[in-house]
Amino acid sequence: MIVSFGETLRMDPAMCGRLDATIEAVVAEALPWRSELIRFVTTVVRRWEPCSFSDRIEAAVGADLQYIRMNGAVVGGLVGGALHLLAMSTQ
Secondary structure (H helix, E strand, O other): OHHHHHHHHHHOHHHHHHHHHHHHHHHHHHHHHHHHHHHHHHHHHHHOOHHHHHHHHHHHHHHHHHHHHHHHHHHHHHHHHHHHHHHHHOO
16 A cells, blocks of 8 residues: 555656645644644653653553563564565665
């Protein structure tokens, strides 16, 4: 599906232009909020205490935490490998 979308963009300059314009509009709309968003996230993260935060996550997730970590590693590896193969096939 991704390759097909890329081929469509390559063959249809008008669609590519519309996509570029849409991305530019979204980014331009988000730029005025950028500093406020950065300030908000920074403030929230600074309030976290690393030990208590990790303890709360482990308590909430419980025994499933290791299972989640393993799944994250496997899924991340598969997605990374797929993206690498996709990038190699388009060269």
